[in-house]
Amino acid sequence: MPLNSPRHAAAPAGTRPATGAAPGPLPAAHTAPHGAPLPAAHTAPHPAPHPAPRQPLLRVEGLHKGFSVDGETIRVLHECSFAVGRGEVVAIVGQSGSGKSTLLNLLGLLDEADGGTHVFDGVDVTGLREHRRARLRGDRIGFVFQQFHLLERRTAVANVCVPMVLGGVPLLRRRAVARELLESVGLGHRLGSKPHQLSGGEQQRVALARALSRDPALILADEPTGALDAESSELIMNQLLRQASDRGAAVIVVTHDPAVAARADRSITIVEGYTRDG
Numbered sequence: 001m002p003l004n005s006p007r008h009a010a011a012p013a014g015t016r017p018a019t020g021a022a023p024g025p026l027p028a029a030h031t032a033p034h035g036a037p038l039p040a041a042h043t044a045p046h047p048a049p050h051p052a053p054r055q056p057l058l059r060v061e062g063l064h065k066g067f068s069v070d071g072e073t074i075r076v077l078h079e080c081s082f083a084v085g086r087g088e089v090v091a092i093v094g095q096s097g098s099g100k101s102t103l104l105n106l107l108g109l110l111d112e113a114d115g116g117t118h119v120f121d122g123v124d125v126t127g128l129r130e131h132r133r134a135r136l137r138g139d140r141i142g143f144v145f146q147q148f149h150l151l152e153r154r155t156a157v158a159n160v161c162v163p164m165v166l167g168g169v170p171l172l173r174r175r176a177v178a179r180e181l182l183e184s185v186g187l188g189h190r191l192g193s194k195p196h197q198l199s200g201g202e203q204q205r206v207a208l209a210r211a212l213s214r215d216p217a218l219i220l221a222d223e224p225t226g227a228l229d230a231e232s233s234e235l236i237m238n239q240l241l242r243q244a245s246d247r248g249a250a251v252i253v254v255t256h257d258p259a260v261a262a263r264a265d266r267s268i269t270i271v272e273g274y275t276r277d278g
């Protein structure tokens with residue numbers, strides 16, 4: 001990636017230094033959730049080696065999907081074909097109803113395509129049984145949804161812990177990771193707050209910390225900044241970009257916001273059920 005790429009543009013004044021800061025050693029939050037040693041590329045201080053050349057993390061070809069409504073099948077996605085590399089940030093854009101969330105659900109293994117090829121992390125997931133899809137999803141994919149989907153009665157720490165509970169991370173370890181991640185998104189002072197006690201931007205930062213808690217290879221974010229002001233939006237994007245540049249995660253962001261799309265490495269547009277790359 002060229003150094004003058006939009007993702008490397010300096011954050012405007014007023015954004016939080018924690019995420020827009022000049023490169024430095026990774027914060028403690030980025031140690032492996034399981035306490036396992038991280039690969040060298042994930043622990044070295046900057047200048048961090050970008051994963052080069054980028055290996056494709058996912059590839060779809062001719063992916064299509066329809067829904068049955070009143071006995072009639074409505075085809076939403078006709079043919080989606082593209083690849084996304086490790087460390088790459090891709091924006092998915094398109095009109096409302098064009099199938100962006102539908103595509104994200106397929107990429108996140110939350111839903112199954114009707115046909116086509118889908119290879120994720122070297123595994124052909126087409127037709128994979130649900131328990132293996134669930135394992136891949138839990139271990140390798142982090143989700144950030146526009147509506148946050150936080151557990152209302154649980155604290156910020158407990159919400160961030162959810163994927164780690166499912167992944168069998170020991171209690172003390174997951175609490176430590178959750179605290180560190182929340183601190184890294186500027187919420188170290190709100191660890192015990194419940195969602196209704198937090199602003200929209202703060203809730204989205206909790207959701208982001210939750211998505212990062214298992215150090216996913218793929219981060220899928222569906223309009224993660226849709227409900228946020230410019231500063232919160234900037235902070236969320238900075239964190240996503242750091243996850244790609246520092247951790248080698250592939251990040252796919254659905255957005256209607258041209259400013260968000262401009263910071264991605266490239267955009268994929270969905271037009272009438274077909275993906276246009278670039």
Ligand SMILES: Nc1ncnc2c1ncn2[C@@H]1O[C@H](COP(=O)(O)OP(=O)(O)OP(=O)(O)O)[C@@H](O)[C@H]1O
Nearest residue numbers: 067068069076094095096097098099100101102103
């Ligand atoms: N489970 C479902 N059953 C029937 N139709 C569905 C289902 N899910 C999505 N659709 C339809 O598929 C189309 C694409 O929906 P999708 O949510 O993917 O759009 P989108 O591009 O994410 O839109 P937006 O920008 O408004 O979020 C819509 O016409 C929607 O009504």
Ligand SMILES: [Mg+2]
Nearest residue numbers: 100101102222
């Ligand atoms: Mg949508």
